Amino acid sequence: MSDVCLPEVSDPAEAGGRAAGSVAGSAAWLRAHPARAGTRRFDRADTDSVCVDALGRPLQDLRLSVIDQCNFRCTYCMPKEVFTKDYRFLSAAERLSFDELATLAGAFVELGVEKIRLTGGEPLLRKDLERLIERLAGLTTRRGRPLELALTTNGSLLAAKARGLKAAGLQRVTVSLDGLDDDVFRHMNGVDFPVSRVLEGIEAACAAGLAPVKVNTVVERGVNEHQIVPLARHFRHSGVTLRFIEFMDVGGAASWTQHNVFTSADARRAVEQVFPLVAREQQQRSDTAQVYRYADGAGEVGFISSVSHPFCGDCTRARVAADGKLYLCLFATDSFDLRRLVKSGCSADDLAGEIRAVWARRGDRYSELREETRARPGNKVYPTVRMSLVGG
Numbered sequence: 001m002s003d004v005c006l007p008e009v010s011d012p013a014e015a016g017g018r019a020a021g022s023v024a025g026s027a028a029w030l031r032a033h034p035a036r037a038g039t040r041r042f043d044r045a046d047t048d049s050v051c052v053d054a055l056g057r058p059l060q061d062l063r064l065s066v067i068d069q070c071n072f073r074c075t076y077c078m079p080k081e082v083f084t085k086d087y088r089f090l091s092a093a094e095r096l097s098f099d100e101l102a103t104l105a106g107a108f109v110e111l112g113v114e115k116i117r118l119t120g121g122e123p124l125l126r127k128d129l130e131r132l133i134e135r136l137a138g139l140t141t142r143r144g145r146p147l148e149l150a151l152t153t154n155g156s157l158l159a160a161k162a163r164g165l166k167a168a169g170l171q172r173v174t175v176s177l178d179g180l181d182d183d184v185f186r187h188m189n190g191v192d193f194p195v196s197r198v199l200e201g202i203e204a205a206c207a208a209g210l211a212p213v214k215v216n217t218v219v220e221r222g223v224n225e226h227q228i229v230p231l232a233r234h235f236r237h238s239g240v241t242l243r244f245i246e247f248m249d250v251g252g253a254a255s256w257t258q259h260n261v262f263t264s265a266d267a268r269r270a271v272e273q274v275f276p277l278v279a280r281e282q283q284q285r286s287d288t289a290q291v292y293r294y295a296d297g298a299g300e301v302g303f304i305s306s307v308s309h310p311f312c313g314d315c316t317r318a319r320v321a322a323d324g325k326l327y328l329c330l331f332a333t334d335s336f337d338l339r340r341l342v343k344s345g346c347s348a349d350d351l352a353g354e355i356r357a358v359w360a361r362r363g364d365r366y367s368e369l370r371e372e373t374r375a376r377p378g379n380k381v382y383p384t385v386r387m388s389l390v391g392g
Helices: 026-032 098-110 129-137 158-168 182-189 195-208 225-235 264-272 338-343 348-360 367-373
Strands: 008-012 019-024 061-065 115-119 148-153 172-176 214-219 241-246 277-279 290-294 300-304 317-320 325-327
Touching: 061 098, 098 115, 098 129, 098 338, 098 348, 115 129, 129 148, 129 158, 158 172, 158 195, 172 195, 182 195, 214 225, 225 241, 225 264, 241 264, 264 277, 264 300, 325 338, 338 348
Parallel strands: 061 115, 061 317, 115 148, 148 172, 172 214, 214 241, 241 300
Antiparallel strands: 008 019, 277 290, 290 300, 317 325
């Protein structure tokens, strides 16, 4: 590997996720993260990818955060009590440029990534995002197939942008929607934004052909579990796949407790009491949702059990934050500085080689070890990176 490829690793110890310290050099990172022994969930012979981690998990998916700002203040992600008007987000100069994002995306695709999801923050706040999408849409996977390109959004700007996103090459979108009741939704988004505007965005995405459109609902006990059935009823026969997600102890969710988790099993029972379901076979081992079909053919609904039944053992996702830091897990507490590599003049081969070396040492399975990691008596008091920086 090139001598110029000497990135820094930062340990975000404060709530904002700012770097509190660093270790210079990829060699130092590798010494600090030795390969870990463990049961392999993936058979190396079963994948075309040569880039696998310490548990045999291939690098196949990339979450690419384009901005750490958001126009919502969702209670479980960016509560307004923490992310005030004076909160210092990354400046434009601190964020990865489109050139840097495209360079990194190309390196990950060379290593076997077949799907890139653009995240934030709210990615549609990034000016001229369509220009980046056009560049990423031109990438081809190692298998010679078109790259799968998706985006996660809160839907607030989607009605105006859906057609342009599709024309630029975006294939599909996932929209966050935590309730149909306007009062509930306004409370959970923290900025009094009306649910009707998000529903308009979902309709625009469907009309533009950004399919299959998915809708993600984070369910928090005592807050919006009564919205499960109305949401299911609304999206039946629509072609939209609704997915209920357990309230997770991610960065930003300072109020998280186990008691607030409304499990996928409970959510599924709530739906089944009204609409009978039939389990659908999981398509890929790395799928995060258990998907069910409505018995009457009205569509599908999914359940993501990241707390009650974690799926770390099958995780094939890397995350690059808006500032260029590579995180190997949504709950990681340190990172690998890829932006420094790009700015150093590192060759494309060396860049891919550095990423490969970091991924090879990956042994993260936070959620599977949650009971050991979580501070007793059960509240979330251990450090995590803010989700608006690293993306969901």
